[in-house]
Amino acid sequence: MKTLSADSQSDKYAQAYHYIADRIDRGEWGAHDKLPSVRILAQELGMHRLTVFRAYQMLKQNGIVYVKEKSGYYVSPSAKQGADPFETQANRPVPSSNRLSNSMASIQQKTADYQLSQALIDPNLLPNAYLSEYVKRVFDLYPKMIGTYSTPQGDQELRESLCTHISRQFGIPVTAEAMTITTGAQQAIDLLARIFVRPLDAVLIERPTYSAAIDIFRQHGARFLPVEIGPDGYDLERVQELMERCRPKLFYLNPTFHNPTGFTVPAANRKRLVELAERYRCLLIEDDVFHDMYFGQPPPPPLYAYDTEGWVVYLRSFSKYVAPGLRICGVIGSKAVTEQLAIAKALADNGTPLVNQKLFLHYFQSERMIQHIEKLRTALQLRRDVMEAELAGTGWQWSSPNGGLNLWIRLPDSLDGSRLLEESLRQSVSFVPGEICDPLGQMKSFIRLSFSYMNEIHIKEGIRRLREAASKGMDSDR
Amino acid sequence: MKTLSADSQSDKYAQAYHYIADRIDRGEWGAHDKLPSVRILAQELGMHRLTVFRAYQMLKQNGIVYVKEKSGYYVSPSAKQGADPFETQANRPVPSSNRLSNSMASIQQKTADYQLSQALIDPNLLPNAYLSEYVKRVFDLYPKMIGTYSTPQGDQELRESLCTHISRQFGIPVTAEAMTITTGAQQAIDLLARIFVRPLDAVLIERPTYSAAIDIFRQHGARFLPVEIGPDGYDLERVQELMERCRPKLFYLNPTFHNPTGFTVPAANRKRLVELAERYRCLLIEDDVFHDMYFGQPPPPPLYAYDTEGWVVYLRSFSKYVAPGLRICGVIGSKAVTEQLAIAKALADNGTPLVNQKLFLHYFQSERMIQHIEKLRTALQLRRDVMEAELAGTGWQWSSPNGGLNLWIRLPDSLDGSRLLEESLRQSVSFVPGEICDPLGQMKSFIRLSFSYMNEIHIKEGIRRLREAASKGMDSDR
Numbered sequence: 027m028k029t030l031s032a033d034s035q036s037d038k039y040a041q042a043y044h045y046i047a048d049r050i051d052r053g054e055w056g057a058h059d060k061l062p063s064v065r066i067l068a069q070e071l072g073m074h075r076l077t078v079f080r081a082y083q084m085l086k087q088n089g090i091v092y093v094k095e096k097s098g099y100y101v102s103p104s105a106k107q108g109a110d111p112f113e114t115q116a117n118r119p120v121p122s123s124n125r126l127s128n129s130m131a132s133i134q135q136k137t138a139d140y141q142l143s144q145a146l147i148d149p150n151l152l153p154n155a156y157l158s159e160y161v162k163r164v165f166d167l168y169p170k171m172i173g174t175y176s177t178p179q180g181d182q183e184l185r186e187s188l189c190t191h192i193s194r195q196f197g198i199p200v201t202a203e204a205m206t207i208t209t210g211a212q213q214a215i216d217l218l219a220r221i222f223v224r225p226l227d228a229v230l231i232e233r234p235t236y237s238a239a240i241d242i243f244r245q246h247g248a249r250f251l252p253v254e255i256g257p258d259g260y261d262l263e264r265v266q267e268l269m270e271r272c273r274p275k276l277f278y279l280n281p282t283f284h285n286p287t288g289f290t291v292p293a294a295n296r297k298r299l300v301e302l303a304e305r306y307r308c309l310l311i312e313d314d315v316f317h318d319m320y321f322g323q324p325p326p327p328p329l330y331a332y333d334t335e336g337w338v339v340y341l342r343s344f345s346k347y348v349a350p351g352l353r354i355c356g357v358i359g360s361k362a363v364t365e366q367l368a369i370a371k372a373l374a375d376n377g378t379p380l381v382n383q384k385l386f387l388h389y390f391q392s393e394r395m396i397q398h399i400e401k402l403r404t405a406l407q408l409r410r411d412v413m414e415a416e417l418a419g420t421g422w423q424w425s426s427p428n429g430g431l432n433l434w435i436r437l438p439d440s441l442d443g444s445r446l447l448e449e450s451l452r453q454s455v456s457f458v459p460g461e462i463c464d465p466l467g468q469m470k471s472f473i474r475l476s477f478s479y480m481n482e483i484h485i486k487e488g489i490r491r492l493r494e495a496a497s498k499g500m501d502s503d504r
Numbered sequence: 505m506k507t508l509s510a511d512s513q514s515d516k517y518a519q520a521y522h523y524i525a526d527r528i529d530r531g532e533w534g535a536h537d538k539l540p541s542v543r544i545l546a547q548e549l550g551m552h553r554l555t556v557f558r559a560y561q562m563l564k565q566n567g568i569v570y571v572k573e574k575s576g577y578y579v580s581p582s583a584k585q586g587a588d589p590f591e592t593q594a595n596r597p598v599p600s601s602n603r604l605s606n607s608m609a610s611i612q613q614k615t616a617d618y619q620l621s622q623a624l625i626d627p628n629l630l631p632n633a634y635l636s637e638y639v640k641r642v643f644d645l646y647p648k649m650i651g652t653y654s655t656p657q658g659d660q661e662l663r664e665s666l667c668t669h670i671s672r673q674f675g676i677p678v679t680a681e682a683m684t685i686t687t688g689a690q691q692a693i694d695l696l697a698r699i700f701v702r703p704l705d706a707v708l709i710e711r712p713t714y715s716a717a718i719d720i721f722r723q724h725g726a727r728f729l730p731v732e733i734g735p736d737g738y739d740l741e742r743v744q745e746l747m748e749r750c751r752p753k754l755f756y757l758n759p760t761f762h763n764p765t766g767f768t769v770p771a772a773n774r775k776r777l778v779e780l781a782e783r784y785r786c787l788l789i790e791d792d793v794f795h796d797m798y799f800g801q802p803p804p805p806p807l808y809a810y811d812t813e814g815w816v817v818y819l820r821s822f823s824k825y826v827a828p829g830l831r832i833c834g835v836i837g838s839k840a841v842t843e844q845l846a847i848a849k850a851l852a853d854n855g856t857p858l859v860n861q862k863l864f865l866h867y868f869q870s871e872r873m874i875q876h877i878e879k880l881r882t883a884l885q886l887r888r889d890v891m892e893a894e895l896a897g898t899g900w901q902w903s904s905p906n907g908g909l910n911l912w913i914r915l916p917d918s919l920d921g922s923r924l925l926e927e928s929l930r931q932s933v934s935f936v937p938g939e940i941c942d943p944l945g946q947m948k949s950f951i952r953l954s955f956s957y958m959n960e961i962h963i964k965e966g967i968r969r970l971r972e973a974a975s976k977g978m979d980s981d982r
Contacts, residue, residue, distance in 0.1 A: 127847065158640065158643035161640060169632040170630070170632050175624065212852075349650045350651055351650045351858050373719055374691060375691040385650075
């Protein structure tokens with residue numbers, strides 16, 4: 027393990043510096059406050075006095091503290107920024123907190139009758155009555171299920187069943203040992219970020235992408251290197267250049283019926299990307315949520331199927347179009363990744379509840395499941411068609427998706443997605459403005475419309491109202 | 505928001521320093537490697553060149569990099585530590601990861617017939633058959649439950665029900681708006697750590713305490729200030745001194761049937777602690793898992809009941825002794841805490857599955873629930889009595905707990921808890937050695953024995969074997 031060499035001392039130095047600067051920033055130590063002595067602080071932080079002394083010297087150089095002869099260090103008045111933004115608001119008697127944000131939640135909180143913002147399957151398309159009947163049988167099978175914890179890695183029986191399915195689907199061997207069960211794909215992304223991302227780490231991310239992933243990686247301090255996704259996949263010259271120059275730790279991507287664009291990365295592009303990842307030792311986190319939601323041909327196999335050296339972590343969220351409320355995702359990775367995931371999962375919530383895993387397992391294995399998926403594809407395709415027909419004549423542009431739940435639409439330049447949302451919410455229509463899907467926060471003339479959550483009648487009325495809102499938006503621009 | 509004053513520049517400076525040192529530490533840049541120029545790195549990190557230049561200067565001073573005239577910065581040979589411990593092991597083709605650990609999991613993974621390590625209710629003590637019947641009715645009530653997501657804050661109906669219960673129990677008003685539902689108390693601790701703890705933040709923690717809490721706070725970089733817990737509660741002089749001197753951000757504590765000691769902090773001690781927290785603006789995170797598991801008199805009201813200014817966050821894990829597999833915890837906090845929790849929860853897993861919340865809600869409201877709790881108390885007390893009787897004559901010391909699931913035992917000085925565990929696992933008996941419950945990693949002559957998971961017959965046999973293992977351990981010491 028580590029010895030106290032020059033290097034880990036310097037690390038401590040930065041920590042001490044940050045420790046002091048941070049508290050001044052938060053207003054815990056105010057202008058002209060006397061700061062703890064080098065001796066006291068060194069003792070408190072368990073550091074060498076010289077380390078703390080150097081940190082104070084640098085703080086002095088940077089004008090954050092000043093020195094009074096024979097007295098000690100004091101906070102410079104210029105260093106004080108006013109309190110933390112979290113603390114200055116009324117009714118906030120709590121310690122300063124880390125800055126978390128969640129852009130999608132702020133949109134989904136708006137009430138709207140026509141929720142074109144929800145990339146979820148309409149609960150009316152799910153076999154609810156059948157499932158309710160089914161549940162009782164599962165409880166009879168595992169009478170102690172409600173009193174038992176799962177292991178952090180997840181129920182063995184469920185992992186075996188999901189792995190068998192994946193093995194058959196793609197003709198590759200996958201064993202239950204390589205899989206971890208998480209509470210939805212989003213938890214998997216969060217745990218992987220927690221394991222691998224440190225502040226300022228370079229992270230490749232699609233542009234646009236799943237907005238919650240942006241929020242999660244950002245919270246862990248990632249520095250984004252955006253990669254555009256198009257109908258032909260990624261510009262791999264660009265990816266290679268970024269990998270070569272910035273040595274990113276990981277690439278979070280959703281190459282199949284991509285959210286929000288609906289694009290599917292072609293097989294050749296997938297294969298070459300995996301080769302690049304192996305060459306540059308960049309972990310590919312492949313989020314594959316909508317694999318079975320195709321409207322014509324099935325999509326190419328996942329990146330994971332091309333991986334021979336363990337550089338792909340495969341997130342397969344099965345419950346999303348079967349029983350989304352159960353929140354079951356299977357994560358497949360190398361031994362090293364799986365070991366780390368088990369620890370992170372144990373710390374985060376000690377394992378996805380067994381009830382959810384067993385309920386999903388038995389439904390997943392049933393005959394009914396296959397029929398359901400086929401019917402669901404047809405229903406979604408129909409809804410896509412209705413939405414596209416209603417949008418005809420708007421002049422708005424999109425590529426018709428061959429799967430997934432969304433249309434990614436380019437508005438005329440005169441229309442701004444966020445402003446359109448304000449207007450359309452007044453008409454009780456919600457959708458997702460493009461800018462929250464963009465790691466750069468641009469893409470203001472794009473919007474995401476989900477055709478999966480509302481039925482045909484509501485889609486028609488929703489689009490009618492949206493068009494009305496758009497024409498108002500254009501009027502007010504004149 | 506923030507302007508680019510001296511202070512936030514200095515923050516960037518520390519970041520740049522750490523960024524470079526970290527990569528050298530991880531072996532991404534090896535000895536004598538040429539480092540990126542100031543210009544390139546400034547561009548890459550989006551920082552001012554002067555900031556990066558200063559970071560390089562300090563790295564040079566610390567002997568981590570050296571300069572070649574007219575060429576640039578290079579990695580000093582002495583700076584290279586060998587690769588990251590995570591990367592040097594075989595079969596680890598993954599990027600370097602953050603160091604996570606989970607001491608309890610490594611114990612629970614051991615197979616043992618006599619699991620005195622499990623502080624869980626024996627599933628045989630739960631009304632499984634009744635619950636299985638019940639489930640079907642709940643599914644009939646909410647046919648679309650399995651297809652629906654919960655809000656991140658949690659199901660309104662469940663929150664109202666739990667808050668009504670708490671209001672009645674302690675005679676204090678609590679509204680559903682103040683409560684967040686998490687997947688078990690452990691997730692609540694993790695989310696709160698994520699919100700409030702930054703590296704090197706001082707955190708008060710009981711000694712001993714719940715080992716997962718140690719792992720979680722440590723992972724977030726907390727600097728522990730341990731506070732001993734005894735039969736009379738905390739030494740509040742000591743707490744005040746620590747609050748005064750170190751300004752800790754929070755105090756994680758479990759004052760009722762404390763895990764692992766079983767102690768309950770007296771009412772007067774609670775009241776004064778809350779006053780201290782208010783005075784020193786230190787958040788009290790009160791973990792109240794076993795409140796209703798008393799064997800004689802009910803315990804005093806929680807700290808939360810004494811709180812008037814919002815400095816207590818109250819974690820009430822209800823499902824633990826009713827339906828532990830459902831993993832339902834209610835977290836009550838001030839408006840500011842609850843807002844932050846909703847964001848953190850949305851990022852972590854987007855909300856506890858609705859199924860679990862609705863199943864728990866209806867069981868919680870049923871007549872059967874009250875009867876169950878009463879029977880469970882009697883059953884646990886009986887098991888405690890059996891375990892204590894079997895331990896008579898060992899010379900081991902403990903305070904008989906008036907509630908909870910554990911005995912906290914002091915072994916003779918000649919016995920070491922971890923070494924006893926090695927020996928007892930050979931006899932198929934597991935328990936928790938004291939050192940993993942100690943934030944300082946000491947307490948080697950203490951062990952935690954749980955009487956909740958095994959029935960009376962297994963407790964007897966388990967303790968018989970444990971005594972045998974102990975006598976072997978003492979023999980080998982001679």
